[in-house]
Amino acid sequence: xxxxxxxxxxxxxxxxxxxxxxLGRLNPEKLDFYVDxxxxxxxxxxxxxxxxxxxxxxxxFSPDLITRSSIDNVHYVLVKALMQLPRSDYVFCRAxxxxxxxxxxxxxxxxxxxxxxxxxxxxxxxxVIQEEKIFTEMTGFTECARKFICHxxxxxxxxxxxxxxxxxxxxxxxxxxxxxxxxxxxWDHNGxxxxxxxxxxxxxxKEIIEKMPIEVVTxxxxxx
Numbered sequence: 001x002x003x004x005x006x007x008x009x010x011x012x013x014x015x016x017x018x019x020x021x022x023l024g025r026l027n028p029e030k031l032d033f034y035v036d037x038x039x040x041x042x043x044x045x046x047x048x049x050x051x052x053x054x055x056x057x058x059x060x061f062s063p064d065l066i067t068r069s070s071i072d073n074v075h076y077v078l079v080k081a082l083m084q085l086p087r088s089d090y091v092f093c094r095a096x097x098x099x100x101x102x103x104x105x106x107x108x109x110x111x112x113x114x115x116x117x118x119x120x121x122x123x124x125x126x127x128v129i130q131e132e133k134i135f136t137e138m139t140g141f142t143e144c145a146r147k148f149i150c151h152x153x154x155x156x157x158x159x160x161x162x163x164x165x166x167x168x169x170x171x172x173x174x175x176x177x178x179x180x181x182x183x184x185x186x187w188d189h190n191g192x193x194x195x196x197x198x199x200x201x202x203x204x205x206k207e208i209i210e211k212m213p214i215e216v217v218t219x220x221x222x223x224x
Contacts, residue, residue, distance in 0.1 A: 017050075028062045028065055031055070034055045043139060045139040045140040047083070056077060056096035059096075060098070071106075075107065082113070083144035084144070086151060106132070110134075122170075126170045126171055159195050159196070161192060162178075169181065
């Protein structure tokens with residue numbers, strides 16, 4: 001019987017959780033399991049940051065575990081962590097790397113992409129990621145990037161022009177996908193602009209003056 005991905009993920013997540021209790025966290029015999037778990041996340045779009053971070057810790061404390069393919073695992077961990085912005089997962093993962101891993105060309109490229117996202121250079125970000133298949137083939141990467149961009153847009157703007165917002169969301173966003181994103185974010189599309197502020201900002205404030213008869217107020221004022 002073939003297990004569905006959600007059930008498999010939950011079982012692997014539970015195994016990882018118990019494997020990382022106490023000193024078991026740095027058990028080198030569990031590395032193969034963590035790597036298989038990481039590749040499952042990459043393929044199916046799931047995420048377990050604690051387990052992925054543990055792969056980097058195992059490489060850090062047991063350098064003898066590092067093989068030629070280890071750097072590929074590091075790249076997967078970094079990109080999966082980057083997909084969690086605005087959370088700080090990427091910073092934590094990046095801090096576990098050896099200098100050799102930091103100096104790797106693709107690691108530098110991932111760093112560059114992280115900088116473009118964090119400094120809100122979104123049009124350049126979309127151009128750069130087309131050059132590396134780790135970004136274009138990573139399940140859910142573009143969706144997570146757009147979610148982060150929407151987060152930044154809502155923090156920065158109250159109203160934003162439709163054309164400019166579509167440009168920020170990437171060249172592959174057509175009108176149908178754009179309207180789908182707007183609806184998902186619960187924004188209001190008004191002609192050529194989009195209201196991305198909070199709903200309460202749209203409500204016109206009114207001053208309400210309530211008059212009470214003197215016979216009602218007098219007993220209250222008399223209370224000491």
